[in-house]
Amino acid sequence: xxxxxxxxxxxxxxxxxRVTLRCSPRSGDLSVYWYQQSLDxxxxxxxxxxxxxxxxxxxxxxxFSAQQFPDLHSELNLSSLExxxxxxxxxxSSVTPESSYNxxxxxxxTRLTVL
Amino acid sequence: KNQVEQSPQSLxxxxxxxxxxxxxxxxxxxxxxxxYKQDTGRGPVSLTIMTFSENTKSNGRYTATLDxxxxxxxxxxxxxxxxxxxxxxxxxxxRENYGGxxxxxxxxxxxxxSVKP
Numbered sequence: 001x002x003x004x005x006x007x008x009x010x011x012x013x014x015x016x017x018r019v020t021l022r023c024s025p026r027s028g029d030l031s032v033y034w035y036q037q038s039l040d041x042x043x044x045x046x047x048x049x050x051x052x053x054x055x056x057x058x059x060x061x062x063x064f065s066a067q068q069f070p071d072l073h074s075e076l077n078l079s080s081l082e083x084x085x086x087x088x089x090x091x092x093s094s095v096t097p098e099s100s101y102n103x104x105x106x107x108x109x110t111r112l113t114v115l
Numbered sequence: 116k117n118q119v120e121q122s123p124q125s126l127x128x129x130x131x132x133x134x135x136x137x138x139x140x141x142x143x144x145x146x147x148x149x150x151y152k153q154d155t156g157r158g159p160v161s162l163t164i165m166t167f168s169e170n171t172k173s174n175g176r177y178t179a180t181l182d183x184x185x186x187x188x189x190x191x192x193x194x195x196x197x198x199x200x201x202x203x204x205x206x207x208x209x210r211e212n213y214g215g216x217x218x219x220x221x222x223x224x225x226x227x228x229s230v231k232p
Contacts, residue, residue: 002158042223107158
């Protein structure tokens with residue numbers, strides 16, 4: 001158990017809908033990362049927050065947004081969902097914001113299925 | 116473009132046998148290379164991390180090697196167990212702030228290992 005929690009574990013929804021994925025980082029970790037893993041693809045970096053502020057942005061679609069709250073939990077909002085958004089969404093956390101050097105601890109993921 | 120290629124895509128071995136997974140990368144500027152194990156339906160878990168100056172790192176039955184000149188890494192698993200069945204992901208880190216929209220971590224697609232009794 002990495003100490004990173006994600007809810008829900010599974011989510012099934014329809015095209016055009018909006019969903020919110022939630023992540024709680026490990027105790028003491030200030031940095032949160034969001035990744036998307038589509039079938040047979042490597043993890044794709046979406047966005048990073050550090051202590052409530054956006055730190056780095058990946059190829060995140062405009063339909064997606066995220067935020068990190070004062071208690072350090074983070075939410076990823078996906079709107080106007082399309083079939084291609086079906087994927088595993090992982091949250092990871094680390095103590096400091098330097099993603100190159102510090103180990104990231106991954107949550108169990110949320111599996112999103114868009115029908 | 117920064118890329119990480121892994122081979123084979125999948126592998127089936129018998130319990131107790133050894134195996135070696137390969138990772139080739141074209142990533143610059145290089146910071147470090149990590150191997151992760153991802154059980155089905157779970158998040159990746161770090162196995163090893165190697166910097167430019169390290170050419171081998173062990174973690175129990177897992178031994179990773181790094182050849183920074185040829186930009187290749189391998190993960191050798193000794194005396195495989197059923198619990199080794201998982202995807203193994205090679206991740207290469209760029210130096211901080213060089214990643215742009217890719218981010219600083221470049222992930223391979225993984226090798227899916229199945230260990231059969």
